[in-house]
Amino acid sequence: MSSEPETSGGTGGVDETDDRTLTTLGGAGDTAEVPLKVSGLEKHFGGITAVDGVEFEIDKGSMTGLIGPNGAGKSTTFNCITGTHKPDGGRVEFNGQDITGLEPYQVADRGLVRTFQIARELGEMTVLENMMVAPKHQRGEALWRSVLPYARNSVNQQEQEILERAWETLEFFDIDHLANEYAENLSGGQRKLLELARALLTDPQMLLLDEPFAGVNPSLEERLLEHIHELRDQGYTFLIVEHDMDLIMENCEKVIVMHQGRILTEGTPEDVRNNEDVIEAYLGGEV
Structure with a gap:
């Protein structure tokens, strides 16, 4: 098995790589100021309501975190947005187009691309x-x-x-x-890097990252974060599902909190961190 890639030394090499990538990938292109709108999204599995009227908007060029206790409905919401699951109600709009219920490849073809908690490389x-x-x-x-x-x-x-x-x-x-x-x-961390790199070659405008740091060692986590910030600076929009609340609070300008299939609250990291309902959801015995 190959070892984890070493961090590049010196700022010069990083700058040269950034320049090449900017020229090659060309940023995220022109999108609507609010490229992703989710309205009244619902998903049921038998008698269980996994997503219950979820609504939110994601601003262009932003990095937004989607957090919540286990079973809150985060990944199911991702799946409904990207076509892995067909929603039972509600509407998903991307760049002003209704993409509700489209197949995953059709969603990706419009520039809305996701990664998975467990990397799905072609081994x-x-x-x-x-x-x-x-x-x-x-x-x-x-x-x-x-x-x-x-x-x-x-x-x-x-x-x-x-x-x-x-x-x-x-x-x-x-x-x-x-x-x-x-x-x-590849190691788990290297697979995460490959999945994100591969996603960029689809010419996305927005990336939905599902647990991108799960199973990644601290040094590689830092590198992944650096790359994501650099891409955001190029114009890409990110929505990130993550269990590490501190990581989201430190890196996202907006945080959406889900609990029991619904949106509990959303706002700045500071607002969310001090929200009593969020504290109760995480520390009230329901994690």
Whole structure:
């Protein structure tokens, strides 16, 4: 098994990598000022109500945390937004379009991309191969373009561009030295880096991160946070589900708290930290 990647030393290397990534990825592009709106979202499993009328909005270019005790409905809300679950009620809008109930690939195709608590890499493929399959609308996916000589040139050109972007993104996350390693051999932290790197190659406008720091050692957690902040500075919007309340409070400008399938409160970290209902939900024996 490969070891955890070492932190890059010196500020010079970081600046050079940032410049390459800004040029290659081009930031998150133009989006609505409130790209994600969730209204009256509901999800039931038999007689259990997992999500009960959830409503919130996410501002463009923001980093928002979604927290709550175990079983609060956070991941189910994520699943309903991104199409993994079909909601039983309510509406999800992204950039002014109704995406309620769309398939996951359709949601991702519109620029709303998620990661998972347990990384879902393609284990029998190398890290670089995992990256190469991520970009959407690849010309080589059409059989006729793959076999006709005049069309093959455009396929080759696009594949070369994707390869360059893949390498630059791996460099940005400091895992380019693992490019030829099989993904199944990566450590848990390295898999989290790969999943986030792969998500960026889909040209997202907004990223929903489900427990991105779970099982990650402290040094790699710090690096992940640095990368997320750098991407936010480039214009990407983040909604992060996380159990570590302190981590969310220290890194997000807005916090949404769920409890028993509903929104308990939302506001600045300071407002949420001092909210008596939040204190009761976390410390009142229901964690």
